[in-house]
């Protein structure tokens with residue numbers, strides 16, 4: 155067998171540490187390859203050309219490229235050898251950079267010795283590599299999008315516009331997410347509803363989008379290209395197919411409740427549509443408040459409904475769907491102000507959070523857009539905004555920056571000033587993070603032109619005193635403690651993952667960071683992919699971000715989905731586990747060991763079975779199997795033994 | 803320091819703004835002015851700290867500062883300021899506000915004769931320019 159060994163200098167990354175000529179000489183002398191050469195940058199076009207030429211000219215059977223991590227360039231070099239007519243699985247990477255020259259920079263001799271051993275082991279391994287061909291998996295060209303905030307809506311529209319079917323599942327009775335609650339949006343101050351409504355109605359009427367509101371994901375199984383999903387559609391007690399949205403029921407319903415959409419700043423009825431422009435524009439009965447359910451009587455809505463849409467007997471239904479890809483866009487919640495002790499644990503009604511301010515400022519909100527404080531409806535003349543509440547607070551909240559609150563606070567202070575020109579807004583801040591197109595200029599207008607007074611420091615305490623909210627803070631720029639007797643305080647509370655995100659991730663088998671935000675496959679290069687193939691992420695579910703970023707990420711996730719759907723099948727690495735049926739005793743230890751759920755036990759035949767598409771070839775099963783019945787293709791026991799022999 | 807609408811937007815502050823023609827709220831508090839000022843060793847407040855006091859409506863504190871008298875109006879700060887703020891104009895507005903009541907000016911009769919003997923004429927002219 156003729157093996158070609160190609161040693162890369164990677165500029166000085168490897169060449170500056172490892173004695174490459176020495177290594178090459180040793181290998182040619184003792185390891186009986188067919189050919190050894192080196193190059194400054196093997197991954198460059200001329201470098202790859204050397205490999206191709208050598209394969210053809212020297213009739214090589216296998217190739218070892220001693221270079222960087224296979225995570226970087228395994229695909230590159232396997233493509234190279236394939237182009238020269240060799241089976242790509244006859245190419246192995248010997249990692250002499252990340253695992254050798256980088257960590258042993260200060261000990262060049264030892265690094266050279268280690269590089270030699272790594273290359274030797276790889277040469278022995280490749281000697282026994284089989285020619286393999288990739289597995290082919292069918293792909294269902296339909297997508298599931300979870301969460302219909304702006305991110306989920308955008309992803310759904312982009313996929314649907316490309317002609318693929320989308321199932322969009324939203325937990326609330328309406329779509330739009332938090333954007334539906336916002337009044338005006340930075341940096342342009344355009345009305346949130348005005349830019350949202352056209353998108354919502356497009357989603358609601360798109361022939362390729364199957365919308366399930368008031369619904370949740372009940373179960374998920376399967377793998378990339380072939381997920382089986384069960385959706386639980388919660389009962390609304392209104393037959394939406396019949397209801398025409400006339401609203402008589404809501405008018406006549408005698409049971410008032412706090413409106414969730416208005417964050418408790420207004421009331422609604424036990425049967426309600428969250429807000430006038432809601433899509434779908436159909437009412438839902440809240441069974442926890444409705445007198446029919448709580449007291450066993452009433453039924454007014456049923457009597458007044460002109461089309462007989464009320465159905466108290468309605469039950470949750472379960473819908474099954476087969477999809478090829480999933481986009482998770484479940485958004486965010488705000489860190490509850492009831493957990494912030496120093497600012498009153500949410501007990502002072504004039505200490506509100508950012509979303510409540512959005513509702514106060516909204517033309518369709520509880521005050522028709524007039525800024526009036528919740529306790530007595532008076533116009534507040536001194537308003538204190540406090541940033542970083544729970545954010546950047548390792549001890550009492552979260553260490554991360556919530557990213558959008560600097561901007562929305564500047565927006566709030568400006569909007570307040572527009573509506574109450576003789577009022578004074580104060581903003582307590584640590585730094586102002588306004589990194590976006592037009593953002594810094596937006597904040598500058600607040601400070602320079604609109605008289606918003608920024609005070610650099612945190613607030614220690616907030617308490618109620620004769621109808622005023624006293625605020626104790628500091629201005630570290632002037633080194634003075636500050637006391638303000640305010641009429642209203644607005645807290646920019648931290649952005650946290652939406653309630654239930656952890657449970658959803660468990661169903662989907664995707665991971666989160668320690669705070670519960672979805673983990674991306676690579677923070678820079680694969681920001682919209684989860685570590686599970688076929689599952690993509692978008693919007694605030696991944697990390698706090700504003701609307702433009704959410705929309706961008708959603709479009710990018712949609713592009714990934716469409717790329718996946720661009721062919722009917724997709725290929726999967728054949729370097730995966732296989733079971734020797736003669737040796738397997740059916741003990742099931744491997745089933746436990748597999749992190750990818752790729753192993754099942756065939757009880758009848760008492761055999762472990764590998765789901766080839768799910769198997770990632772990690773080798774955990776091979777280690778767990780006490781009978782030696784499991785091995786990885788191209789990582790057989792005999793290969794491992796000869797690799798060990800080569801280095802000792 | 804107590805802050806309120808009334809404190810921040812005083813009549814004094816508005817007058818200062820009128821005299822200097824500068825909107826102090828546009829200052830970033832980046833400190834570049836102070837970093838380049840050659841007179842800071844003799845100042846009790848750095849130039850940007852004077853501006854901060856004005857932003858907070860603390861006009862009296864700014865008027866009491868030695869800095870406004872030490873400022874040489876050399877323009878080293880304003881040529882560098884990223885917000886184009888003319889600090890010398892602000893300093894001058896503070897000085898003239900301080901002197902405006904009339905009883906705070908330099909009275910030639912108060913200068914001891916011995917001092918007058920040795921003071922260079924130029925210093926006297928400068929002192930009258932600044933303190934009257």
Ligand SMILES: Cc1cc2nc3c(=O)[nH]c(=O)nc-3n(C[C@H](O)[C@H](O)[C@H](O)COP(=O)(O)OP(=O)(O)OC[C@H]3O[C@@H](n4cnc5c(N)ncnc54)[C@H](O)[C@@H]3O)c2cc1C
Nearest residue numbers: 301303304305325331332339340485486508693694700701
């Ligand atoms: C006070 C405030 C003001 C803001 N102002 C601005 C602004 O002016 N400009 C700007 O650009 N940005 C602003 N933002 C940020 C903006 O709200 C977000 O960027 C945007 O809403 C994120 O959209 P999303 O789709 O990722 O999340 P969301 O809007 O939270 O949508 C997520 C959706 O998923 C649903 N969902 C959650 N879990 C599940 C589940 N398990 N199953 C099914 N559905 C689920 C939710 O019900 C929701 O409808 C502001 C934020 C706040 C807090």
Ligand code: SF4
Nearest residue numbers: 407425444445453455
């Ligand atoms: S039955 Fe329930 S929802 Fe209908 S009117 Fe009565 S309280 Fe309202």
Ligand code: SF4
Nearest residue numbers: 545555556557559560
């Ligand atoms: S965006 Fe601004 S207010 Fe929000 S956490 Fe970050 S620094 Fe604090």
Ligand code: SF4
Nearest residue numbers: 829830832833835883
């Ligand atoms: S250089 Fe200008 S912006 Fe910076 S602190 Fe001085 S006056 Fe303010």
